Amino acid sequence: MADTHATGWVMLGTDTGVGKTFIGCQIIEALRAAGHRVRARKPIETGCANQEGTYIPADATALWNAAGRSESLETVCPLRFLAPLAAPEAARHEGRRLEFAHDIAPLLPAPNDTRQPNDALWLIESAGGLMSPLTEDALGLALASHTRLPVILVAPDRLGTLSGLFASMEALDRRGIPIAAVILNRRPEDRSTQNDSSPDNLMHIRHWLPQIVTRMPHPAVLSHDQRFSTPVVPVLLGPVHTKSKPTT
Ligand SMILES: Nc1ncnc2c1ncn2[C@@H]1O[C@H](COP(=O)(O)OP(=O)(O)OP(=O)(O)O)[C@@H](O)[C@H]1O
Ligand SMILES: C[C@H](N)[C@@H](CCCCCC(=O)O)NC(=O)O
Ligand SMILES: [Mg+2]
Numbered sequence: 001m002a003d004t005h006a007t008g009w010v011m012l013g014t015d016t017g018v019g020k021t022f023i024g025c026q027i028i029e030a031l032r033a034a035g036h037r038v039r040a041r042k043p044i045e046t047g048c049a050n051q052e053g054t055y056i057p058a059d060a061t062a063l064w065n066a067a068g069r070s071e072s073l074e075t076v077c078p079l080r081f082l083a084p085l086a087a088p089e090a091a092r093h094e095g096r097r098l099e100f101a102h103d104i105a106p107l108l109p110a111p112n113d114t115r116q117p118n119d120a121l122w123l124i125e126s127a128g129g130l131m132s133p134l135t136e137d138a139l140g141l142a143l144a145s146h147t148r149l150p151v152i153l154v155a156p157d158r159l160g161t162l163s164g165l166f167a168s169m170e171a172l173d174r175r176g177i178p179i180a181a182v183i184l185n186r187r188p189e190d191r192s193t194q195n196d197s198s199p200d201n202l203m204h205i206r207h208w209l210p211q212i213v214t215r216m217p218h219p220a221v222l223s224h225d226q227r228f229s230t231p232v233v234p235v236l237l238g239p240v241h242t243k244s245k246p247t248t
Pocket of ligand 3: 020021022059125
């Protein structure tokens with residue numbers, strides 16, 4: 001299958017804290033530098049800061065800034081909770097029970113939404129890992145199964161990532177969700193463990209999925225021009241591949 005007119009992507013991670021927001025902001029900036037407008041969304045954010053009764057969502061604020069503040073922060077992230085927990089649990093702490101169809105679906109593009117060439121691209125970040133509960137009745141990956149948008153799957157570039165990453169790919173494949181890109185992200189804590197016996201995770205994944213895997217260069221080592229011409233963007237705007245899991 002090839003879809004040369006991408007409508008957008010859902011940012012999923014193999015876990016919480018793997019860099020969805022960090023990478024998502026870089027992708028948004030690169031898409032904008034390539035002339036695209038982006039509709040960033042973090043429909044639910046937990047662990048918000050409480051500033052005199054106003055809940056401040058850090059992830060959504062970063063995505064909102066990267067997207068040029070073209071919409072309101074309320075539009076980017078309408079559901080905000082204080083407790084740094086899985087979304088339905090954080091919501092229960094505040095007396096709410098979240099249901100996907102009622103609370104999340106209205107915030108998303110319609111399933112199989114089409115796009116005119118000048119329309120904005122969606123970039124929608126889940127909360128936590130792809131199998132983390134998002135509502136009482138849905139997991140994070142429901143953002144992709146509902147919208148039919150392809151996934152940008154972020155995994156930490158460290159020893160121990162492959163098993164969880166391949167299991168994540170299987171979970172997406174079981175639901176027929178295509179992967180637009182797998183991004184290996186080397187966070188500071190991952191870099192500190194790099195040495196001569198560091199794993200070549202890219203090699204392992206490319207063995208199964210040659211077209212779609214990439215390692216996101218760290219912005220600090222790139223020039224301004226390089227940062228805004230990341231090789232991920234042509235990958236994302238290229239064809240969507242259906243082969244999304246390792247096979248044995
Ligand atoms: N490549 C990187 N270089 C430096 N810092 C990074 C990198 N990747 C992630 N970080 C930092 O690691 C932390 C976790 O990353 P991030 O918030 O993007 O994760 P996440 O997957 O969006 O988590 P959540 O599940 O909470 O949404 C953040 O402080 C972020 O700035
Ligand atoms: C508090 C975290 N930062 C995150 C929620 C992580 C939930 C993880 C649940 C799990 O998989 O065990 N919230 C969020 O991304 O809005
Ligand atoms: Mg995040």
